[in-house]
Amino acid sequence: xxxxxxxxxxxxxxxxxxxxxxxxxxxxxxxxxxxxxxxxxxxxxxxxxxxxxxxxxxxxxxxxxxxxxxxxxxxxxxxxxxxxxxxxxxxxxxxxxxxxxxxxxxxxxxxxxxxxxxxxxxxxxxxxxxxxxxxxxxxxxxxxxxxxxxxxxxxxxxxxxxxxxxxxxxxxxxxxxxxxxxxxxxxxxxxxxxxxxxxxxxxxxxxxxxxxxxxxxxxxxxxxxxxxxxxxxxxxxxxxxxxxxxxxxxxxxxxxxxxxxxxxxxxxxxxxxxxxxxxxxxxxxxxxxxxxxxxxxxx
Amino acid sequence: xxxxxxxxxxxxxxxxxxxxxxxxxxxxxxxxxxxxxxxxxxxxxxxxxxxxxxxxxxxxxxxxxxxxxxxxxxxxxxxxxxxxxxxxxxxxxxxxxxxxxxxxxxxxxxxxxxxxxxxxxxxxxxxxxxxxxxxxxxxxxxxxxxxxxxxxxxxxxxxxxxxxxxxxxxxxxxxxxxxxxxxxxxxxxxxxxxxxxxxxxxxxxxxxxxxxxxxxxxxxxxxxxxxxxxxxxxxxxxxxxxxxxxxxxxxxxxxxxxxxxxxxxxxxxxxxxxxxxxxxxxxxxxxxxxxxxxxxxxxxxxxxxxxxxxxxx
Ligand SMILES: Nc1ncnc2c1ncn2[C@@H]1O[C@H](COP(=O)(O)OP(=O)(O)O)[C@@H](O)[C@H]1O
Ligand SMILES: [Mg+2]
Numbered sequence: 229x230x231x232x233x234x235x236x237x238x239x240x241x242x243x244x245x246x247x248x249x250x251x252x253x254x255x256x257x258x259x260x261x262x263x264x265x266x267x268x269x270x271x272x273x274x275x276x277x278x279x280x281x282x283x284x285x286x287x288x289x290x291x292x293x294x295x296x297x298x299x300x301x302x303x304x305x306x307x308x309x310x311x312x313x314x315x316x317x318x319x320x321x322x323x324x325x326x327x328x329x330x331x332x333x334x335x336x337x338x339x340x341x342x343x344x345x346x347x348x349x350x351x352x353x354x355x356x357x358x359x360x361x362x363x364x365x366x367x368x369x370x371x372x373x374x375x376x377x378x379x380x381x382x383x384x385x386x387x388x389x390x391x392x393x394x395x396x397x398x399x400x401x402x403x404x405x406x407x408x409x410x411x412x413x414x415x416x417x418x419x420x421x422x423x424x425x426x427x428x429x430x431x432x433x434x435x436x437x438x439x440x441x442x443x444x445x446x447x448x449x450x451x452x453x454x455x456x457x458x459x460x461x462x463x464x465x466x467x468x469x470x471x472x473x474x475x476x477x478x479x480x481x482x483x484x485x486x487x488x489x490x491x492x493x494x495x496x497x498x499x500x501x502x503x504x505x506x507x508x509x510x511x512x513x514x515x516x517x518x519x520x521x522x523x524x525x526x527x
Numbered sequence: 528x529x530x531x532x533x534x535x536x537x538x539x540x541x542x543x544x545x546x547x548x549x550x551x552x553x554x555x556x557x558x559x560x561x562x563x564x565x566x567x568x569x570x571x572x573x574x575x576x577x578x579x580x581x582x583x584x585x586x587x588x589x590x591x592x593x594x595x596x597x598x599x600x601x602x603x604x605x606x607x608x609x610x611x612x613x614x615x616x617x618x619x620x621x622x623x624x625x626x627x628x629x630x631x632x633x634x635x636x637x638x639x640x641x642x643x644x645x646x647x648x649x650x651x652x653x654x655x656x657x658x659x660x661x662x663x664x665x666x667x668x669x670x671x672x673x674x675x676x677x678x679x680x681x682x683x684x685x686x687x688x689x690x691x692x693x694x695x696x697x698x699x700x701x702x703x704x705x706x707x708x709x710x711x712x713x714x715x716x717x718x719x720x721x722x723x724x725x726x727x728x729x730x731x732x733x734x735x736x737x738x739x740x741x742x743x744x745x746x747x748x749x750x751x752x753x754x755x756x757x758x759x760x761x762x763x764x765x766x767x768x769x770x771x772x773x774x775x776x777x778x779x780x781x782x783x784x785x786x787x788x789x790x791x792x793x794x795x796x797x798x799x800x801x802x803x804x805x806x807x808x809x810x811x812x813x814x815x816x817x818x819x820x821x822x823x824x825x826x827x828x829x830x831x832x833x834x835x836x837x838x839x840x
Pocket of ligand 2: 314
């Protein structure tokens with residue numbers, strides 16, 4: 229019963245995007261060189277304008293402005309408690325699930341107000357997926373985990389192909405193709421996290437948000453996920469929160485550095501300090517707080 | 528004192544400085560507490576068995592399980608237990624058909640939809656409801672619900688008799704709702720928040736999160752709640768004794784009066800059967816059957832839960 233023209237209102241079927249991952253030429257691994265031109269020439273997916281986020285009366289994030297480019301990996305770094313996760317959850321309205329959360333300012337998704345009256349948060353989350361810090365597969369079979377998203381979105385036929393495609397896209401297919409009926413919780417932590425990524429891309433979203441996706445994983449599993457992220461940029465826009473600066477430097481095109489300011493009453497508010505090409509931010513930061521953080525003098 | 532010498536007196540410093548009798552005492556007390564329930568169960572079986580065996584010495588299994596008339600006090604008596612079983616089945620089925628859907632709906636509401644404030648008010652109310660004595664429900668069924676049913680009965684048919692299984696079963700269901708709701712809510716609330724978040728992030732509605740993620744993950748607790756509900760319905764005595772009647776009828780028609788297994792035990796136990804008489808052993812025969820049925824059901828449910836539950840972590 230949607231009368232609005234809003235593209236984010238209630239869904240009608242699943243739009244078919246390109247085959248994620250899968251075959252095709254391998255992208256160059258040095259991603260910072262893969263940025264084809266100045267940021268202004270890249271399509272903007274999200275535009276964050278003067279955004280503040282409140283938990284009740286507490287302003288956790290204050291006055292953030294930034295743009296997120298299409299098919300780019302954008303990293304958010306900064307000391308813990310500076311509001312990275314809070315801001316990330318605003319991009320797919322996961323914060324709606326926390327009672328008392330409020331957003332000031334405006335976030336647009338392809339120019340459309342993400343918090344507009346006609347916007348359906350369910351549809352938003354279908355288009356903008358999320359991977360969490362701790363792998364959280366459902367206590368179901370590997371197959372059912374992947375098929376969950378398509379099923380709740382009304383897909384009934386072709387599930388087998390979808391599942392395979394998603395697992396191939398998440399570089400997990402070869403490891404699990406013989407045990408799709410096995411419980412997902414029997415997988416290793418790294419495999420579980422790739423399963424969660426596969427589960428997300430099975431819905432064919434446009435954006436994948438990742439909140440410290442590797443913080444519970446060992447270095448080998450982390451390297452696999454980082455490789456995977458490189459491949460995913462062919463089809464997806466990725467925003468990743470990480471406390472690991474090396475990771476941000478390795479994988480992202482652009483990096484946003486956040487920190488927490490203490491106001492006169494002693495309350496901490498997250499602020500965006502600097503947002504730039506990753507290569508520039510890590511070599512010639514323009515703010516001394518960024519420099520202090522990346523050289524390890526603080527945080 | 529002992530620790531002061533810890534550094535110097537090498538070798539003895541890691542020994543226990545003084546005996547801890549307290550531990551042993553506590554352990555013993557806890558074990559005793561656990562054994563009480565085991566001992567009670569054994570005691571029940573031991574006290575049921577001799578009179579029941581005496582009964583089955585005279586009445587064959589064929590007559591007991593095959594006969595459709597239960598008239599142990601008539602001359603000549605008839606010992607077919609089927610009427611008591613059908614009555615128990617009928618009232619239990621009615622009770623479960625009320626208690627499980629309403630209980631699960633209430634649990635889902637409390638766990639997935641209600642705000643923390645609503646939950647904080649509603650859950651204790653529910654738990655108080657579970658404490659109402661069943662004799663109150665029995666009179667409520669007989670003096671309020673049955674007349675209401677008879678008044679509102681549609682069409683030309685007879686409607687329920689004054690004593691009937693329908694009213695007793697439905698009110699018994701209402702009695703059990705809080706048990707199902709409370710236990711299921713516990714199981715659902717225990718499902719980790721991270722699973723819900725994962726489901727929401729894939730574009731699930733609240734309804735889908737409840738049905739496809741939370742319910743399956745909480746299944747073992749929910750099945751346990753349902754089994755407890757069935758056990759309570761099978762074992763419930765006051766409501767059926769008051770509202771369903773005392774007439775053993777071999778029927779599944781809930782509009783008729785009927786006597787359940789528990790109803791018979793209560794009625795016969797209150798009567799003036801001489802303790803040493805053969806008639807008195809009928810109580811133990813029916814009691815043993817009740818015990819075996821409940822035991823088998825619990826056993827089955829444990830197997831079912833093991834097989835179907837989704838283990839998180
Ligand atoms: N659900 C919540 N309710 C209230 N305050 C919160 C909640 N989540 C986070 N916060 C607060 O918001 C601030 C930012 O938290 P978060 O976004 O998790 O930081 P980060 O991800 O950068 O470590 C912290 O001070 C934290 O205590
Ligand atoms: Mg965080």
